[in-house]
Amino acid sequence: MHYQTASWGTYMTPTRMLMDDPLERIERLASENAVVIFSISTCCMCHAIKRLFCGMGVNPAVHELDEDPRGKELERALMRLLGTSNVVPVVFIGGKLIGTMDRVMACHINGSLVPLLKQAGALWL
Amino acid sequence: MLLLMQNLGSASSAMEDNSQKTEDTSTEDNIDTDHKNNQTLRRLVQNREAARKSRLRKKAYVQQLENSRLRLAQLEQELQQVHQQGVFVANGVAADRGHSVVGNGALAFDMDYARWVDEHQRLINDIRLAINSQIGDNELHLLVDGVMTHYNELYKLKSIGAKADVFHILSGFWKTPAERCFMWLGGFRSSELLKIVRNHLEALTDPQLMAIYNLQHSSQQAEDALSQGMEALQQSLTETLSSTCSTGAGNVAEYMGQMAIAMTKLASLETFIHQADLLRQHTLQQLNRILTARQAARALLVINDFILRIRALNSLWLTCPKEY
Numbered sequence: 001m002h003y004q005t006a007s008w009g010t011y012m013t014p015t016r017m018l019m020d021d022p023l024e025r026i027e028r029l030a031s032e033n034a035v036v037i038f039s040i041s042t043c044c045m046c047h048a049i050k051r052l053f054c055g056m057g058v059n060p061a062v063h064e065l066d067e068d069p070r071g072k073e074l075e076r077a078l079m080r081l082l083g084t085s086n087v088v089p090v091v092f093i094g095g096k097l098i099g100t101m102d103r104v105m106a107c108h109i110n111g112s113l114v115p116l117l118k119q120a121g122a123l124w125l
Numbered sequence: 126m127l128l129l130m131q132n133l134g135s136a137s138s139a140m141e142d143n144s145q146k147t148e149d150t151s152t153e154d155n156i157d158t159d160h161k162n163n164q165t166l167r168r169l170v171q172n173r174e175a176a177r178k179s180r181l182r183k184k185a186y187v188q189q190l191e192n193s194r195l196r197l198a199q200l201e202q203e204l205q206q207v208h209q210q211g212v213f214v215a216n217g218v219a220a221d222r223g224h225s226v227v228g229n230g231a232l233a234f235d236m237d238y239a240r241w242v243d244e245h246q247r248l249i250n251d252i253r254l255a256i257n258s259q260i261g262d263n264e265l266h267l268l269v270d271g272v273m274t275h276y277n278e279l280y281k282l283k284s285i286g287a288k289a290d291v292f293h294i295l296s297g298f299w300k301t302p303a304e305r306c307f308m309w310l311g312g313f314r315s316s317e318l319l320k321i322v323r324n325h326l327e328a329l330t331d332p333q334l335m336a337i338y339n340l341q342h343s344s345q346q347a348e349d350a351l352s353q354g355m356e357a358l359q360q361s362l363t364e365t366l367s368s369t370c371s372t373g374a375g376n377v378a379e380y381m382g383q384m385a386i387a388m389t390k391l392a393s394l395e396t397f398i399h400q401a402d403l404l405r406q407h408t409l410q411q412l413n414r415i416l417t418a419r420q421a422a423r424a425l426l427v428i429n430d431f432i433l434r435i436r437a438l439n440s441l442w443l444t445c446p447k448e449y
Contacts, residue, residue: 042390
């Protein structure tokens with residue numbers, strides 16, 4: 001698995017039980033499934049991206065930030081990661097950050113999304 | 126006068142019958158009958174005249190109506206064109222939109238768009254000339270790239286326009302009415318355009334066919350996803366706006382709160398138009414990658430022809446008298 005984010009985790013002491021750092025949490029959550037979407041339950045663009053993946057036969061793991069008690073932290077961490085304030089929806093495939101709706105759409109149109117999904121094991125054809 | 130003579134002719138033959146009958150009556154009766162016959166005759170003639178004049182008047186009136194209707198259709202079309210060029214009508218009320226406040230954003234966009242359309246047509250005409258001449262593929266490629274770059278200009282304009290007046294962009298009032306029928310989320314449907322183009326391309330290799338099929342498929346999927354997102358937005362707005370309680374003192378605060386939520390939801394309209402435009406842009410760019418310069422040039426001409434035909438249809442519809 002490759003991470004695009006800085007691996008802060010390597011500097012953490014092994015005795016630290018709680019994964020406090022939001023960025024680490026994101027990395028961990030992102031690597032738990034082939035396709036991971038960070039979303040907000042009321043966001044309609046998030047709904048659109050979920051429909052896009054479902055329409056392709058992919059079953060993404062969705063983390064609703066507004067339903068997470070520490071969702072605000074995650075949101076801020078994503079903002080730093082992406083460099084924008086519009087963080088949702090944001091998609092990780094195979095643990096790797098793909099981006100928001102713009103990037104996902106661009107990848108799908110230029111034909112690079114499907115190979116990525118197949119590589120991550122999210123699609124079989 | 127001639128009619129009178131003719132009538133007299135026919136009347137006299139009738140009179141002959143009468144005269145045969147009244148041969149035995151006195152002269153006074155004869156005069157009486159003559160007088161009555163004259164009156165009848167005169168009435169007949171007058172009626173005939175009146176009917177004729179009436180028919181002529183009606184004909185003239187109908188002709189006038191027809192002319193007025195044609196003139197009206199012409200005026201409507203002119204108005205449409207003028208509106209597209211962003212000229213104010215009278216006291217600033219946009220003629221066919223019914224707004225009482227004309228947004229500067231909408232007007233500015235309309236003017237910019239009209240200019241863009243003209244420039245686009247010029248570029249397309251250059252390609253049309255080039256493709257019929259013996260121009261080399263490299264030059265053709267440059268011309269095609271020129272059109273592609275110009276398309277990017279359109280999306281920049283639309284982005285500015287959507288920020289200024291998102292409803293105006295969504296409404297499609299900057300397009301002709303017939304074009305509006307084909308609109309999806311503030312512009313054309315990429316998947317439809319691909320279908321049109323695919324039928325007119327010649328000498329497509331198998332990899333190209335495959336690539337175009339995939340492009341059509343993925344653009345269709347993206348369109349469906351965005352459409353569903355829009356539906357969710359609509360439902361969400363409906364829920365928000367219909368959830369106000371109708372009684373109670375805390376009503377106003379709750380109302381304001383719900384309005385605030387609805388406002389943030391409306392704001393995402395602009396995002397949807399942006400994504401739809403991105404989709405169009407990416408699809409065009411990918412098509413350009415798949416096709417050769419000559420094929421891409423032909424594709425652009427095909428798309429242009431299609432749009433011109435819709436606009437021609439629009440004009441026809443405006444000027445043709447409808448049958449009731």
